[in-house]
Amino acid sequence: MFSIRFTVITLFLLQLAVHAYGGMEHFRILPxxxxxxxxxxxxxxxxDLSFIVNRSGEDYPVLGTMLGSLPHKERNGKGVYLSLSEKxxxxxxxxxxxxxxxxxxxxxxxxxxxxxxxxxxxxxxxEDSRDFGLQIPxxxxxxxxxxxxxxxxxxxxxxxxxxxxxxxMVDKLARYKVNAIIWELEDKFEYSSHPEIASPNAISKQEMxxxxxxxxxxxxxxxxxxxxxxxxxxxxxxxxxxxENPESDWEFCPSNPKTYEFLYDLYQDAIEAMPYGKYLHIGxxxxxxxxxxKRCKETGKTAFELQMHWLKQVCDYAKSHxxxxxxxxxxxxxxAGLWPQILGDETESELDKSWNTEKLDQxxxxxxxxxxxMRWNYGDATKPAHKRLLKWYKEKGLPVMAATAASxxxxxxxxxxxxxxxxxxxxxxxxxxxxxxxxxxxxWDDGSPHLETxxxxxxxxxxxxxxxxxxxxxxxxxxxxxxxxxxEAGKGKTDFIQELEKAFxxxxxxxxxxxxxxxxxxxxHFKLIELPDKTHxxxxxxxxxxxxxxxxxEQLRFEQxxxxxxxxxxxxxxxxxxxxxxxxxxxxxxxxxxxxxxxxDLDKAAGEENRLKALDHLETVCNDFYAMRRExxxxxxxxxxxxxxxxxxxxxxxxxxxxxxxxxxxxLYLYEKPMVEKILSYIGEKY
Numbered sequence: 001m002f003s004i005r006f007t008v009i010t011l012f013l014l015q016l017a018v019h020a021y022g023g024m025e026h027f028r029i030l031p032x033x034x035x036x037x038x039x040x041x042x043x044x045x046x047x048d049l050s051f052i053v054n055r056s057g058e059d060y061p062v063l064g065t066m067l068g069s070l071p072h073k074e075r076n077g078k079g080v081y082l083s084l085s086e087k088x089x090x091x092x093x094x095x096x097x098x099x100x101x102x103x104x105x106x107x108x109x110x111x112x113x114x115x116x117x118x119x120x121x122x123x124x125x126x127e128d129s130r131d132f133g134l135q136i137p138x139x140x141x142x143x144x145x146x147x148x149x150x151x152x153x154x155x156x157x158x159x160x161x162x163x164x165x166x167x168x169m170v171d172k173l174a175r176y177k178v179n180a181i182i183w184e185l186e187d188k189f190e191y192s193s194h195p196e197i198a199s200p201n202a203i204s205k206q207e208m209x210x211x212x213x214x215x216x217x218x219x220x221x222x223x224x225x226x227x228x229x230x231x232x233x234x235x236x237x238x239x240x241x242x243x244e245n246p247e248s249d250w251e252f253c254p255s256n257p258k259t260y261e262f263l264y265d266l267y268q269d270a271i272e273a274m275p276y277g278k279y280l281h282i283g284x285x286x287x288x289x290x291x292x293x294k295r296c297k298e299t300g301k302t303a304f305e306l307q308m309h310w311l312k313q314v315c316d317y318a319k320s321h322x323x324x325x326x327x328x329x330x331x332x333x334x335x336a337g338l339w340p341q342i343l344g345d346e347t348e349s350e351l352d353k354s355w356n357t358e359k360l361d362q363x364x365x366x367x368x369x370x371x372x373x374m375r376w377n378y379g380d381a382t383k384p385a386h387k388r389l390l391k392w393y394k395e396k397g398l399p400v401m402a403a404t405a406a407s408x409x410x411x412x413x414x415x416x417x418x419x420x421x422x423x424x425x426x427x428x429x430x431x432x433x434x435x436x437x438x439x440x441x442x443x444w445d446d447g448s449p450h451l452e453t454x455x456x457x458x459x460x461x462x463x464x465x466x467x468x469x470x471x472x473x474x475x476x477x478x479x480x481x482x483x484x485x486x487x488e489a490g491k492g493k494t495d496f497i498q499e500l501e502k503a504f505x506x507x508x509x510x511x512x513x514x515x516x517x518x519x520x521x522x523x524x525h526f527k528l529i530e531l532p533d534k535t536h537x538x539x540x541x542x543x544x545x546x547x548x549x550x551x552x553x554e555q556l557r558f559e560q561x562x563x564x565x566x567x568x569x570x571x572x573x574x575x576x577x578x579x580x581x582x583x584x585x586x587x588x589x590x591x592x593x594x595x596x597x598x599x600x601d602l603d604k605a606a607g608e609e610n611r612l613k614a615l616d617h618l619e620t621v622c623n624d625f626y627a628m629r630r631e632x633x634x635x636x637x638x639x640x641x642x643x644x645x646x647x648x649x650x651x652x653x654x655x656x657x658x659x660x661x662x663x664x665x666x667x668l669y670l671y672e673k674p675m676v677e678k679i680l681s682y683i684g685e686k687y
Contacts, residue, residue, distance in 0.1 A: 024137060027128045028479040028489050029121055031177055031463040032470035033143040042102040043137040046126035049105065050077030054115075056084035061116035062218050064123035064175070066130075078104040080122065082115050089114070094179070094219075095144030098122060100136050113219045117143070117177055124175075124483065131486045131573055147431050149438025150465035151180035152406065152458045153225075155445040156188040157234065158659040160201060165639040167214060169451065174218035176462030176483075181215065182281055182326075182440055184225040185270060187234040193265035196238050200645040208273040216276045223277030223323075224270035228263060229254060229310050230287045233651035235262070244296070245289045249652045254310040255295040264317055271321060279372070280318040284311060285328035304335040308366040315368040326401060329373040333389070336360045341385040342377070348384050355385070357392055364396055372437050376403035378420070381427035390434045402431045402439040406457025409520035411508070412447030412658055412668065413585050416501045419457035421464070421473045428461075428468040439465055447519030448659035450636060452581040456480055456497070486573030493571070496564035499557055500582060503589045506554050510547070510592035511671040519658035528675055531682050532603035534611065540603040544596070551596040558590040577638070584632040591628060591672055594621050595679070619683055625669075625676045633665060 024036060052070045054060050060072065060082075067080065085108050089097050093111025096118035107118035121143065125136050152173065154166075173181070190198045192205060203211075212222045227234070229252055236242060236249035242262060244253040252259045267280060284307070290296065291303035301309065311327060318325035333339050336359040346354065367373075373393065377386055381404065393400045404427040407415040417423075424441060431439050441461035443454045456477075463476050471479065481487045481494035508517065515526020529547075532540035541548060565586065569579050598621045602614040633642050644650075644663040651660055661667035 026134055028482040029124050030479045030483045031466035033141045035142040037140045039138040039140055041138045043100050043135050045135050046129035048078045051075050052080040054082040061119055063119055066123055066126045067119055080105045083108050086110050090144035092144040098141040101138050116219050120175055145466045147439055147465045149180055150178050151182050151440040152178055152461055153182050153440055153442040155184040157186040158445045159448045160188050161640040170215045170220055176459045177466050178462045179219050181222045182225050191266055191269045193269050197235055200647055205273045212274050212276055221277050222274050223279035224274050225281035226266050226270050227283035229284050231283055237649055237651055244293050251289055253293055254306045255299055260313055279326050280323035281326040282314045285330050287331050307331055312368050315371045319370050326372045326374050329375055346385055351384055372399045372401050374401050374403050378405035378408040381430055399437050401437040402427050404441055406441040407443040407449055407454045409444040409446035411504050413449055414453050414501050414504050415457055418473050421460040424460045425464040428464040432468055446657045450581050452578045484575050496561045499561050503557055507589040511675045517658055517670045522656040523658050541600050548600050551593045554593045561586050580635050584635045587628055622676045622679050
């Protein structure tokens with residue numbers, strides 16, 4: 001009995017000691033380092049550090065808030081020492097060794113990027129030491145990225161954020177060791193060669209150059225994506241003469257020499273605006289109508305041959321201007337009949353019978369060797385067919401880059417499934433296994449989600465692009481909450497994000513009988529649900545019973561999210577704006593629930609007095625829509641422009657993207673706004 005009691009007391013004292021001296025289980029470095037060794041001896045607290053010096057003789061890397069406040073001169077106390085060395089450090093120029101002891105902190109790397117990332121890691125250690133009253137233990141971190149090129153995608157085709165917000169975005173991406181951005185410009189950039197293309201609020205070349213310089217100082221390389229053969233509405237809505245199909249602004253004609261003259265002008269402008277990037281992404285995906293006009297037919301080439309002819313021309317241009325071209329690879333796969341299999345779930349044994357690359361093999365000479373083929377898969381990239389395709393590319397000696405998704409356009413408000421972190425992790429592992437050229441986390445603007453809701457996916461790319469086998473997705477979600485908000489990991493403090501992701505599934509179609517607003521597949525015509533008939537009380541409730549039952553469950557989910565968000569806002573140490581965005585999204589997703597439950601109450605009200613009370617409540621809920629909209633847009637507009645500027649010409653839009661449905665913000669409430677109008681009209685007519 002004594003020995004048991006002694007053991008319990010001993011364990012308790014050990015736990016107290018670990019907390020007092022800052023055991024690493026309370027620290028969350030993101031991305032997770034490759035190796036952390038706890039050393040003998042004492043560590044230090046964040047406020048023990050009184051200076052930082054760079055012994056390499058080079059410029060200091062850009063420092064975070066805490067390190068940046070330290071003087072660059074030795075003084076009394078403990079310091080941070082930076083040095084460059086080729087010995088006993090990772091081979092990667094982004095790798096570093098960070099050592100903490102009671103004497104101070106020593107960061108060593110073979111390159112400036114490694115010193116920068118070592119300082120980012122130290123900043124996080126200091127942050128946790130400050131936030132949770134912990135001592136940083138004596139330790140040695142040996143760290144380096146498993147993937148050299150770790151990019152995120154910025155798509156501004158349908159909206160533009162304020163320029164200062166993009167600067168803050170770069171600071172955050174650098175903090176999590178993302179080292180590249182591929183920016184899909186469309187009409188949000190002032191092309192000096194063709195100014196008619198630019199939106200009135202477009203970013204100037206000089207502004208973009210300054211922004212790229214700022215990013216470069218933080219080890220982030222920015223390269224342009226200028227859509228080419230297809231996705232060309234931003235150009236062809238102005239230049240009908242370059243269209244393949246006069247009725248569509250989607251595709252250029254690849255047989256028209258002026259197509260290339262025009263694209264080369266745009267490429268030159270983009271390269272000059274983003275002078276430090278090594279890539280030129282030329283798009284080339286989702287082509288539907290090549291080969292139908294007279295010029296193309298006269299060539300005698302197939303649609304696939306015409307596309308590959310275009311690809312060869314633009315790749316030659318990129319190469320001659322010092323850029324490596326990147327091309328979305330889906331059209332060759334559709335030509336070869338492999339697309340259904342790439343998206344499917346066939347097993348290895350099933351693929352043995354059906355897998356056929358004969359068409360691709362025969363066309364291999366049409367594939368430019370200087371081009372990087374961007375293999376995009378926004379779901380589970382580890383399925384057998386997809387892995388076979390990567391093997392085919394490797395066998396043919398074609399360079400490949402991965403494209404996963406931080407937001408795949410499946411919701412206008414919230415990316416789903418841990419902000420796609422599972423898929424990001426899986427594809428990152430394949431990049432390492434197959435020695436691919438890098439990875440890009442796309443964030444399509446089809447539904448224009450606020451970047452604050454996408455950032456967890458971007459940060460997941462930082463996490464798993466650096467160390468794909470480090471954390472589980474659930475562990476990452478906890479680490480994200482600690483790093484972003486100062487909410488101690490392991491306590492489920494950000495579980496509300498997962499619940500909010502789930503809530504939007506019901507929101508998507510809660511108010512319609514038919515229709516689709518999922519921006520990944522394009523919007524369709526819709527039919528709103530019926531309204532109660534007071535001459536047949538209870539009939540409406542019976543008809544929509546399952547929907548109402550789900551609405552009741554969603555109301556409980558809303559209350560849970562609201563409670564957890566309130567607690568997070570109270571405890572958060574930073575990034576409260578992100579929580580503001582989540583809060584507004586929570587109110588929005590709950591709005592159809594409130595309407596449904598108010599309609600249920602009206603339908604079930606017995607007696608004239610109760611019916612009038614229910615009617616009054618329904619009218620109040622309808623009028624609440626306008627207050628909710630004002631508040632949401634006030635919060636959103638702190639960082640983004642909520643309307644297209646005067647004079648903006650909308651696309652014909654081949655894909656009918658949700659966020660292109662209106663030049664103002666009406667598209668955000670595609671079903672909610674007309675439903676409110678329908679109910680208010682119904683109240684006026686029936687009551």
